[in-house]
Amino acid sequence: MLRIGTPSRLGRRDFLTVGGLTLGGLSLPSILSQAGVPLSEAGRPITDKAVVFLFLHGGPSQFETFDPKMTAPAEVRSATGEIPTRIPGVTFGASFPKLAAMADRLAIVRSYVPGDGNHDIKPIVGKDGFGANLGSAYASVAGGNNPENGMPSNVVLFPRAVDPNAGVEQSGFGKFISNGPFAASAAPFQPDGGGSLKKDMTLNLPLDRLDDRRSLLSGFDQLKQGMETDAGAMDASRQKAFSILLGGVGEAFDLAREDPKTVERYDTSKLIAVDKISKKWNNHKHYADNARTLGKLLLVARRVIERGAGFVTVTTNFVWDMHADSNNATVTEGMGYMGPPLDHAVSVFLDDLRQRGLEDKVLLVACGEMGRSPRINKNGGRDHWGPLGPLLLAGGGLPRGVVIGKSTANGGEPNTDPVRIPNLIGTVMHTMFDVGKLRVTRGVSREVLQMSEYAPIPDLHG
Helix, strand or coil: CEEECCHHHCCCCCCEEECCCEECCEEHHHHHHHCCCCHHHCCCCECCCEEEEEECCCCCCCCCCCCCCCCCCCCCCCCCCEEECCCCCCEEECCCHHHHHCHHHEEEEEEEECCCCCCCCCCCCCHHHCCECHHHHHHHHHCCECCCCCCECEEEECHHHCCCCCCCCCCCCCCCCCECCCCHHHCCECCCCCCHHHHHEECCCCHHHCCCHHHHHHHHHHHHHHHHHCHHHCCHHHHHHHHHHHHHHHHHCCHHHCCHHHHHHHCCCCCCCHHHCCCCCCCHHHHHHHHHHHHHHHHHHHHHHHCCCCEEEEECCCCCCCCCCCCCCCHHHHHHHHHHHHHHHHHHHHHHHHHCCCCCCEEEEEECCCEECCCCCCCCCCCEECCCEEEEEEECCCCCCEEECCECCCCCCECCCCEEHHHHHHHHHHHHECHHHHHCCCCCCHHHHHHHCCCCCECCEC
16 A cells, blocks of 8 residues: 655655555565666666557458458458459458558558357457566566656556546456566556555545545645655655656556647547447447447557556457447448547547657557458448458558558458467567577566567568
8 A cells, every 4th residue: 555645744754654555466665776877777678669559349340440351252251342452453341541651661461260159258368378468578578667767667558548538358268467477567557546546545535535536646746845845754665656656657548648739649539520429339338438439549559658668458348349240330331430439539649759760669459359250241231250360560660661461252261371369479579678688687487488489470580
Protein backbone atom coordinates (compact mmCIF):
# COMPACT_ATOMS: atom_id res chain seq x y z
CA MET A 1 0.00 0.00 0.00
CA LEU A 2 1.05 3.57 -0.61
CA ARG A 3 -0.67 5.97 1.75
CA ILE A 4 -0.45 9.64 0.97
CA GLY A 5 -1.68 12.00 3.65
CA THR A 6 -3.64 15.22 3.25
CA PRO A 7 -1.28 17.82 1.72
CA SER A 8 -2.04 20.41 4.42
CA ARG A 9 -1.02 17.94 7.14
CA LEU A 10 2.12 16.45 5.69
CA GLY A 11 4.51 15.11 8.26
CA ARG A 12 7.42 12.74 8.60
CA ARG A 13 5.25 9.84 9.70
CA ASP A 14 2.22 10.00 7.44
CA PHE A 15 3.54 11.77 4.37
CA LEU A 16 4.51 8.66 2.46
CA THR A 17 4.20 5.04 3.51
CA VAL A 18 5.54 2.54 1.01
CA GLY A 19 4.40 -1.03 1.35
CA GLY A 20 3.03 -3.05 -1.53
CA LEU A 21 2.73 -0.27 -4.11
CA THR A 22 3.95 -1.38 -7.49
CA LEU A 23 4.15 0.47 -10.75
CA GLY A 24 3.89 -2.45 -13.12
CA GLY A 25 4.78 -4.69 -10.19
CA LEU A 26 8.15 -3.15 -9.23
CA SER A 27 8.39 -1.72 -5.74
CA LEU A 28 9.57 1.83 -5.22
CA PRO A 29 12.66 0.72 -3.30
CA SER A 30 13.61 -1.36 -6.34
CA ILE A 31 13.11 1.68 -8.54
CA LEU A 32 15.33 3.74 -6.28
CA SER A 33 18.11 1.20 -6.48
CA GLN A 34 18.18 1.73 -10.25
CA ALA A 35 17.38 5.44 -10.34
CA GLY A 36 19.60 7.51 -12.56
CA VAL A 37 20.90 4.56 -14.58
CA PRO A 38 19.58 4.80 -18.14
CA LEU A 39 18.56 1.47 -19.60
CA SER A 40 21.03 1.92 -22.43
CA GLU A 41 23.88 2.09 -19.88
CA ALA A 42 22.72 -0.77 -17.70
CA GLY A 43 24.22 -3.46 -19.92
CA ARG A 44 20.84 -4.88 -20.82
CA PRO A 45 20.33 -6.34 -24.30
CA ILE A 46 17.40 -4.12 -25.21
CA THR A 47 17.09 -1.84 -28.20
CA ASP A 48 15.87 1.74 -28.26
CA LYS A 49 12.63 0.58 -29.89
CA ALA A 50 9.14 0.02 -28.51
CA VAL A 51 6.09 -2.00 -29.57
CA VAL A 52 2.41 -1.03 -29.57
CA PHE A 53 0.23 -4.12 -29.99
CA LEU A 54 -3.30 -3.19 -31.10
CA PHE A 55 -5.40 -6.27 -30.45
CA LEU A 56 -8.60 -6.44 -32.52
CA HIS A 57 -10.62 -8.62 -30.16
CA GLY A 58 -13.25 -10.85 -31.73
CA GLY A 59 -11.45 -11.74 -34.94
CA PRO A 60 -11.49 -9.28 -37.88
CA SER A 61 -12.17 -10.51 -41.40
CA GLN A 62 -9.27 -10.70 -43.83
CA PHE A 63 -11.65 -9.92 -46.71
CA GLU A 64 -13.10 -6.65 -45.44
CA THR A 65 -9.70 -5.44 -44.19
CA PHE A 66 -6.63 -6.10 -46.36
CA ASP A 67 -7.37 -8.95 -48.80
CA PRO A 68 -10.70 -8.19 -50.53
CA LYS A 69 -10.70 -10.96 -53.20
CA MET A 70 -13.05 -9.01 -55.46
CA THR A 71 -12.73 -11.52 -58.31
CA ALA A 72 -14.19 -14.27 -56.12
CA PRO A 73 -17.92 -15.09 -56.01
CA ALA A 74 -20.24 -12.68 -54.21
CA GLU A 75 -20.53 -14.88 -51.13
CA VAL A 76 -16.73 -14.87 -50.75
CA ARG A 77 -15.43 -11.43 -51.74
CA SER A 78 -15.41 -8.37 -49.51
CA ALA A 79 -18.95 -7.36 -48.63
CA THR A 80 -17.81 -3.73 -48.40
CA GLY A 81 -15.97 -3.57 -51.73
CA GLU A 82 -12.38 -2.51 -52.24
CA ILE A 83 -10.26 0.61 -52.57
CA PRO A 84 -6.92 1.03 -54.39
CA THR A 85 -3.83 1.69 -52.29
CA ARG A 86 -0.49 3.42 -52.77
CA ILE A 87 0.99 0.00 -53.60
CA PRO A 88 0.35 -0.69 -57.31
CA GLY A 89 -2.09 -3.56 -57.84
CA VAL A 90 -2.93 -3.90 -54.13
CA THR A 91 -6.37 -3.06 -52.75
CA PHE A 92 -7.84 -2.89 -49.24
CA GLY A 93 -11.40 -3.21 -48.06
CA ALA A 94 -13.29 0.00 -48.84
CA SER A 95 -13.61 0.88 -45.14
CA PHE A 96 -9.95 1.96 -45.05
CA PRO A 97 -9.31 4.94 -47.35
CA LYS A 98 -6.78 6.57 -45.02
CA LEU A 99 -4.73 3.43 -44.56
CA ALA A 100 -4.93 2.75 -48.30
CA ALA A 101 -3.43 6.19 -48.89
CA MET A 102 -0.44 5.31 -46.69
CA ALA A 103 -0.07 1.66 -47.70
CA ASP A 104 3.45 2.45 -48.87
CA ARG A 105 4.32 2.78 -45.17
CA LEU A 106 2.71 -0.48 -44.06
CA ALA A 107 3.56 -4.17 -44.08
CA ILE A 108 0.53 -6.35 -44.76
CA VAL A 109 0.70 -10.11 -44.23
CA ARG A 110 -1.76 -12.08 -46.36
CA SER A 111 -0.54 -15.53 -45.31
CA TYR A 112 -0.93 -15.14 -41.54
CA VAL A 113 -2.29 -18.27 -39.83
CA PRO A 114 -3.74 -17.62 -36.34
CA GLY A 115 -3.95 -21.39 -35.88
CA ASP A 116 -7.52 -21.97 -34.73
CA GLY A 117 -10.92 -20.32 -34.62
CA ASN A 118 -11.16 -20.07 -30.84
CA HIS A 119 -12.06 -16.87 -29.05
CA ASP A 120 -8.96 -16.12 -26.99
CA ILE A 121 -6.06 -13.68 -27.06
CA LYS A 122 -3.38 -16.09 -28.32
CA PRO A 123 -1.26 -13.63 -30.36
CA ILE A 124 -0.66 -11.43 -27.29
CA VAL A 125 -1.14 -13.97 -24.45
CA GLY A 126 -0.89 -17.60 -25.55
CA LYS A 127 1.07 -20.83 -25.38
CA ASP A 128 3.80 -19.57 -27.71
CA GLY A 129 4.45 -16.74 -25.26
CA PHE A 130 4.25 -19.05 -22.22
CA GLY A 131 0.90 -17.65 -21.10
CA ALA A 132 2.26 -14.15 -20.51
CA ASN A 133 1.55 -10.83 -22.16
CA LEU A 134 4.39 -10.37 -24.65
CA GLY A 135 5.32 -7.17 -22.85
CA SER A 136 6.14 -9.23 -19.77
CA ALA A 137 9.00 -10.88 -21.65
CA TYR A 138 10.35 -7.41 -22.38
CA ALA A 139 9.88 -6.17 -18.81
CA SER A 140 11.52 -9.28 -17.37
CA VAL A 141 14.76 -8.13 -19.02
CA ALA A 142 14.39 -4.35 -19.11
CA GLY A 143 12.93 -4.06 -15.61
CA GLY A 144 9.39 -3.32 -14.55
CA ASN A 145 9.89 0.44 -14.71
CA ASN A 146 12.03 2.95 -16.53
CA PRO A 147 14.63 3.83 -13.88
CA GLU A 148 14.79 7.47 -14.92
CA ASN A 149 11.18 8.38 -14.17
CA GLY A 150 9.31 5.30 -12.94
CA MET A 151 7.29 4.84 -16.13
CA PRO A 152 6.12 1.21 -16.31
CA SER A 153 7.93 -0.72 -19.02
CA ASN A 154 4.82 -2.75 -19.86
CA VAL A 155 1.39 -1.08 -20.09
CA VAL A 156 -2.07 -2.30 -21.07
CA LEU A 157 -4.76 0.19 -22.12
CA PHE A 158 -8.47 -0.63 -21.99
CA PRO A 159 -11.29 1.83 -22.82
CA ARG A 160 -11.61 2.98 -19.20
CA ALA A 161 -8.09 4.39 -19.38
CA VAL A 162 -9.58 7.32 -21.32
CA ASP A 163 -13.31 7.07 -20.56
CA PRO A 164 -14.50 6.15 -17.04
CA ASN A 165 -17.97 5.46 -18.45
CA ALA A 166 -16.73 2.70 -20.75
CA GLY A 167 -17.40 -0.93 -19.97
CA VAL A 168 -14.96 -3.03 -17.98
CA GLU A 169 -12.24 -4.87 -19.84
CA GLN A 170 -13.03 -8.19 -21.46
CA SER A 171 -11.24 -10.96 -19.57
CA GLY A 172 -13.45 -13.96 -20.31
CA PHE A 173 -11.21 -15.17 -23.14
CA GLY A 174 -7.84 -14.49 -21.56
CA LYS A 175 -6.17 -12.08 -19.18
CA PHE A 176 -4.22 -9.33 -20.90
CA ILE A 177 -2.39 -8.53 -17.66
CA SER A 178 -1.00 -12.05 -17.23
CA ASN A 179 2.70 -12.22 -16.43
CA GLY A 180 2.84 -16.02 -16.84
CA PRO A 181 6.16 -17.44 -15.60
CA PHE A 182 7.72 -14.01 -15.23
CA ALA A 183 7.99 -12.08 -11.97
CA ALA A 184 5.21 -9.79 -10.80
CA SER A 185 7.46 -6.87 -11.70
CA ALA A 186 6.98 -7.77 -15.37
CA ALA A 187 3.16 -7.69 -15.29
CA PRO A 188 1.44 -5.03 -17.42
CA PHE A 189 0.50 -1.82 -15.64
CA GLN A 190 -3.23 -1.04 -16.00
CA PRO A 191 -3.89 2.68 -15.48
CA ASP A 192 -7.69 2.73 -15.54
CA GLY A 193 -8.47 2.17 -11.87
CA GLY A 194 -9.14 -1.54 -12.24
CA GLY A 195 -5.59 -2.81 -11.90
CA SER A 196 -2.69 -2.35 -9.53
CA LEU A 197 -3.21 1.41 -9.28
CA LYS A 198 -6.54 0.94 -7.55
CA LYS A 199 -5.57 -2.11 -5.54
CA ASP A 200 -2.21 -0.92 -4.25
CA MET A 201 -2.79 2.74 -3.53
CA THR A 202 -4.73 4.45 -0.79
CA LEU A 203 -5.17 8.14 -1.57
CA ASN A 204 -6.91 10.84 0.40
CA LEU A 205 -9.77 10.75 -2.09
CA PRO A 206 -13.21 9.13 -1.77
CA LEU A 207 -13.15 5.56 -3.08
CA ASP A 208 -15.89 6.31 -5.58
CA ARG A 209 -13.54 8.78 -7.26
CA LEU A 210 -10.68 6.36 -7.83
CA ASP A 211 -12.07 5.47 -11.24
CA ASP A 212 -12.09 9.16 -12.16
CA ARG A 213 -8.67 9.69 -13.68
CA ARG A 214 -9.01 13.45 -13.55
CA SER A 215 -9.74 13.46 -9.83
CA LEU A 216 -6.90 11.04 -9.19
CA LEU A 217 -4.40 13.12 -11.10
CA SER A 218 -5.68 16.31 -9.50
CA GLY A 219 -4.98 14.71 -6.14
CA PHE A 220 -1.46 13.92 -7.31
CA ASP A 221 -0.96 17.57 -8.26
CA GLN A 222 -2.07 18.77 -4.82
CA LEU A 223 0.28 16.32 -3.15
CA LYS A 224 3.13 17.46 -5.35
CA GLN A 225 2.55 21.05 -4.29
CA GLY A 226 2.53 19.93 -0.68
CA MET A 227 5.84 18.19 -1.16
CA GLU A 228 7.39 21.34 -2.55
CA THR A 229 6.27 23.41 0.43
CA ASP A 230 7.40 20.88 3.02
CA ALA A 231 10.39 19.29 1.34
CA GLY A 232 12.43 19.65 4.50
CA ALA A 233 10.25 17.05 6.15
CA MET A 234 11.60 14.31 3.91
CA ASP A 235 14.98 12.74 3.50
CA ALA A 236 16.55 12.47 0.07
CA SER A 237 15.38 8.94 -0.69
CA ARG A 238 11.77 9.71 0.16
CA GLN A 239 11.88 12.83 -1.97
CA LYS A 240 13.26 10.78 -4.84
CA ALA A 241 10.54 8.17 -4.39
CA PHE A 242 7.85 10.78 -4.47
CA SER A 243 9.37 12.43 -7.53
CA ILE A 244 9.41 9.11 -9.37
CA LEU A 245 5.82 8.43 -8.44
CA LEU A 246 4.55 11.81 -9.56
CA GLY A 247 7.19 12.94 -12.02
CA GLY A 248 6.17 11.34 -15.28
CA VAL A 249 3.67 8.59 -14.68
CA GLY A 250 0.52 10.53 -13.83
CA GLU A 251 1.17 13.21 -16.45
CA ALA A 252 1.71 10.67 -19.22
CA PHE A 253 -1.72 9.08 -18.77
CA ASP A 254 -3.57 12.40 -18.52
CA LEU A 255 -4.81 13.65 -21.90
CA ALA A 256 -5.65 16.99 -20.31
CA ARG A 257 -1.87 17.58 -20.45
CA GLU A 258 -1.84 17.05 -24.22
CA ASP A 259 -2.32 19.80 -26.81
CA PRO A 260 -6.13 19.98 -27.34
CA LYS A 261 -5.56 20.11 -31.09
CA THR A 262 -3.71 16.80 -30.92
CA VAL A 263 -6.45 15.22 -28.81
CA GLU A 264 -9.03 16.42 -31.34
CA ARG A 265 -6.95 15.04 -34.17
CA TYR A 266 -6.89 11.56 -32.62
CA ASP A 267 -10.51 11.59 -31.47
CA THR A 268 -12.63 8.87 -33.09
CA SER A 269 -15.84 9.59 -31.18
CA LYS A 270 -17.35 11.73 -33.95
CA LEU A 271 -16.68 9.39 -36.84
CA ILE A 272 -19.87 7.44 -36.37
CA ALA A 273 -23.15 8.33 -34.68
CA VAL A 274 -22.93 6.04 -31.66
CA ASP A 275 -26.53 6.76 -30.72
CA LYS A 276 -27.55 5.19 -34.04
CA ILE A 277 -25.83 1.86 -33.32
CA SER A 278 -28.59 -0.72 -33.31
CA LYS A 279 -29.55 -1.88 -29.83
CA LYS A 280 -30.63 -5.23 -31.21
CA TRP A 281 -27.01 -6.32 -31.07
CA ASN A 282 -25.93 -7.28 -27.57
CA ASN A 283 -22.49 -5.88 -28.36
CA HIS A 284 -23.80 -2.36 -29.08
CA LYS A 285 -22.11 -0.99 -25.93
CA HIS A 286 -18.74 -2.35 -27.05
CA TYR A 287 -19.22 -0.85 -30.52
CA ALA A 288 -19.87 2.53 -28.93
CA ASP A 289 -16.92 2.25 -26.54
CA ASN A 290 -14.63 1.41 -29.45
CA ALA A 291 -15.71 4.50 -31.38
CA ARG A 292 -15.37 6.76 -28.35
CA THR A 293 -11.99 5.54 -27.13
CA LEU A 294 -9.83 3.94 -29.83
CA GLY A 295 -8.11 7.09 -31.04
CA LYS A 296 -7.44 8.42 -27.54
CA LEU A 297 -6.06 5.07 -26.44
CA LEU A 298 -3.48 5.21 -29.22
CA LEU A 299 -2.64 8.77 -28.19
CA VAL A 300 -2.00 7.59 -24.62
CA ALA A 301 0.12 4.79 -26.06
CA ARG A 302 2.24 7.34 -27.89
CA ARG A 303 2.59 9.46 -24.74
CA VAL A 304 3.77 6.61 -22.53
CA ILE A 305 6.15 5.30 -25.21
CA GLU A 306 7.71 8.76 -25.41
CA ARG A 307 8.26 8.67 -21.67
CA GLY A 308 9.94 5.29 -21.51
CA ALA A 309 7.40 2.47 -21.82
CA GLY A 310 8.69 -0.34 -24.03
CA PHE A 311 5.55 -2.38 -24.74
CA VAL A 312 1.94 -1.18 -24.82
CA THR A 313 -1.13 -3.35 -25.39
CA VAL A 314 -4.23 -1.53 -26.68
CA THR A 315 -7.64 -3.16 -27.00
CA THR A 316 -11.23 -1.93 -27.01
CA ASN A 317 -12.92 -5.17 -26.02
CA PHE A 318 -14.91 -7.72 -27.94
CA VAL A 319 -16.05 -5.94 -31.12
CA TRP A 320 -14.83 -7.80 -34.22
CA ASP A 321 -17.01 -10.93 -33.99
CA MET A 322 -19.36 -10.27 -36.93
CA HIS A 323 -21.51 -13.40 -37.04
CA ALA A 324 -24.80 -11.56 -37.60
CA ASP A 325 -26.29 -13.28 -34.56
CA SER A 326 -27.93 -11.84 -31.45
CA ASN A 327 -24.63 -10.49 -30.18
CA ASN A 328 -22.90 -9.27 -33.32
CA ALA A 329 -23.79 -7.23 -36.37
CA THR A 330 -23.60 -8.32 -39.99
CA VAL A 331 -20.32 -7.84 -41.82
CA THR A 332 -21.46 -4.72 -43.67
CA GLU A 333 -23.12 -3.10 -40.65
CA GLY A 334 -20.30 -4.10 -38.32
CA MET A 335 -17.63 -2.69 -40.60
CA GLY A 336 -19.61 0.54 -40.63
CA TYR A 337 -19.12 0.68 -36.87
CA MET A 338 -15.54 -0.60 -36.73
CA GLY A 339 -13.87 0.45 -39.97
CA PRO A 340 -13.83 4.26 -39.66
CA PRO A 341 -12.40 4.36 -36.10
CA LEU A 342 -9.64 1.88 -36.94
CA ASP A 343 -8.79 3.58 -40.24
CA HIS A 344 -8.60 7.00 -38.61
CA ALA A 345 -6.88 6.07 -35.36
CA VAL A 346 -4.08 4.03 -36.93
CA SER A 347 -3.40 6.54 -39.71
CA VAL A 348 -3.24 9.47 -37.25
CA PHE A 349 -1.02 7.48 -34.89
CA LEU A 350 1.44 6.64 -37.67
CA ASP A 351 1.48 10.24 -38.93
CA ASP A 352 2.09 11.48 -35.39
CA LEU A 353 5.00 9.09 -34.95
CA ARG A 354 6.55 10.30 -38.20
CA GLN A 355 6.16 13.96 -37.24
CA ARG A 356 7.83 13.29 -33.90
CA GLY A 357 10.72 11.34 -35.40
CA LEU A 358 9.49 8.09 -33.87
CA GLU A 359 8.44 6.17 -36.96
CA ASP A 360 11.47 3.87 -36.91
CA LYS A 361 11.45 3.63 -33.11
CA VAL A 362 7.91 2.30 -32.62
CA LEU A 363 6.53 -0.88 -34.15
CA LEU A 364 2.75 -1.08 -34.46
CA VAL A 365 1.22 -4.57 -34.67
CA ALA A 366 -2.52 -4.99 -35.38
CA CYS A 367 -4.32 -8.32 -35.51
CA GLY A 368 -7.00 -10.35 -33.76
CA GLU A 369 -7.30 -13.89 -32.48
CA MET A 370 -8.53 -15.35 -35.78
CA GLY A 371 -9.83 -14.54 -39.22
CA ARG A 372 -13.25 -15.03 -40.81
CA SER A 373 -14.81 -17.73 -42.95
CA PRO A 374 -14.48 -17.50 -46.76
CA ARG A 375 -18.23 -17.64 -47.19
CA ILE A 376 -20.68 -15.12 -45.80
CA ASN A 377 -23.32 -16.98 -43.81
CA LYS A 378 -27.06 -16.88 -44.46
CA ASN A 379 -27.51 -13.97 -42.01
CA GLY A 380 -24.87 -11.76 -43.66
CA GLY A 381 -22.06 -12.49 -41.21
CA ARG A 382 -18.79 -14.38 -41.30
CA ASP A 383 -17.93 -17.13 -38.85
CA HIS A 384 -14.79 -18.16 -36.97
CA TRP A 385 -11.81 -19.12 -39.10
CA GLY A 386 -8.37 -20.18 -37.90
CA PRO A 387 -6.48 -21.02 -41.13
CA LEU A 388 -6.08 -17.36 -42.19
CA GLY A 389 -6.45 -13.90 -40.68
CA PRO A 390 -5.35 -10.30 -41.26
CA LEU A 391 -2.09 -8.89 -39.89
CA LEU A 392 -0.76 -5.35 -40.22
CA LEU A 393 2.61 -4.04 -39.08
CA ALA A 394 4.13 -0.58 -39.44
CA GLY A 395 7.19 1.29 -38.25
CA GLY A 396 9.91 -0.05 -36.01
CA GLY A 397 12.45 0.16 -38.81
CA LEU A 398 10.75 -2.64 -40.76
CA PRO A 399 10.37 -2.53 -44.56
CA ARG A 400 7.53 -0.34 -45.83
CA GLY A 401 5.01 -0.78 -48.59
CA VAL A 402 5.24 -4.55 -48.67
CA VAL A 403 2.65 -7.31 -48.94
CA ILE A 404 3.97 -10.57 -47.54
CA GLY A 405 2.53 -13.84 -48.73
CA LYS A 406 -0.58 -14.70 -50.69
CA SER A 407 -3.83 -16.43 -49.88
CA THR A 408 -5.72 -18.99 -51.92
CA ALA A 409 -8.36 -17.87 -54.41
CA ASN A 410 -11.11 -18.11 -51.80
CA GLY A 411 -9.08 -16.26 -49.16
CA GLY A 412 -9.27 -19.17 -46.75
CA GLU A 413 -5.71 -20.47 -46.52
CA PRO A 414 -2.14 -19.39 -47.31
CA ASN A 415 -1.01 -19.93 -50.89
CA THR A 416 2.60 -19.31 -49.87
CA ASP A 417 4.61 -20.25 -46.80
CA PRO A 418 2.43 -19.49 -43.78
CA VAL A 419 3.30 -16.87 -41.19
CA ARG A 420 2.40 -18.15 -37.73
CA ILE A 421 2.19 -16.70 -34.25
CA PRO A 422 5.77 -17.72 -33.35
CA ASN A 423 6.94 -15.75 -36.42
CA LEU A 424 5.05 -12.72 -35.18
CA ILE A 425 6.56 -13.12 -31.72
CA GLY A 426 9.98 -13.47 -33.34
CA THR A 427 9.51 -10.13 -35.10
CA VAL A 428 8.44 -8.49 -31.83
CA MET A 429 11.43 -9.95 -29.97
CA HIS A 430 13.91 -8.86 -32.65
CA THR A 431 12.43 -5.38 -32.44
CA MET A 432 12.70 -5.08 -28.65
CA PHE A 433 15.97 -6.93 -28.11
CA ASP A 434 19.48 -7.21 -29.45
CA VAL A 435 19.06 -10.98 -29.76
CA GLY A 436 22.77 -11.68 -30.12
CA LYS A 437 23.52 -9.86 -26.88
CA LEU A 438 20.47 -11.43 -25.24
CA ARG A 439 21.89 -14.92 -25.75
CA VAL A 440 25.01 -14.14 -23.71
CA THR A 441 23.36 -12.06 -21.00
CA ARG A 442 23.29 -13.69 -17.60
CA GLY A 443 19.98 -14.03 -15.83
CA VAL A 444 17.74 -14.03 -18.91
CA SER A 445 14.98 -16.59 -18.47
CA ARG A 446 14.78 -19.67 -20.67
CA GLU A 447 11.33 -18.52 -21.81
CA VAL A 448 12.68 -15.24 -23.16
CA LEU A 449 15.58 -17.04 -24.80
CA GLN A 450 13.23 -19.52 -26.46
CA MET A 451 10.94 -16.74 -27.71
CA SER A 452 13.94 -14.88 -29.11
CA GLU A 453 14.81 -17.98 -31.18
CA TYR A 454 11.48 -17.93 -33.04
CA ALA A 455 12.10 -17.09 -36.69
CA PRO A 456 10.81 -13.57 -37.48
CA ILE A 457 8.34 -12.95 -40.29
CA PRO A 458 10.17 -13.57 -43.60
CA ASP A 459 11.04 -10.46 -45.66
CA LEU A 460 10.78 -8.20 -42.58
CA HIS A 461 14.16 -9.14 -41.10
CA GLY A 462 17.42 -10.22 -42.60
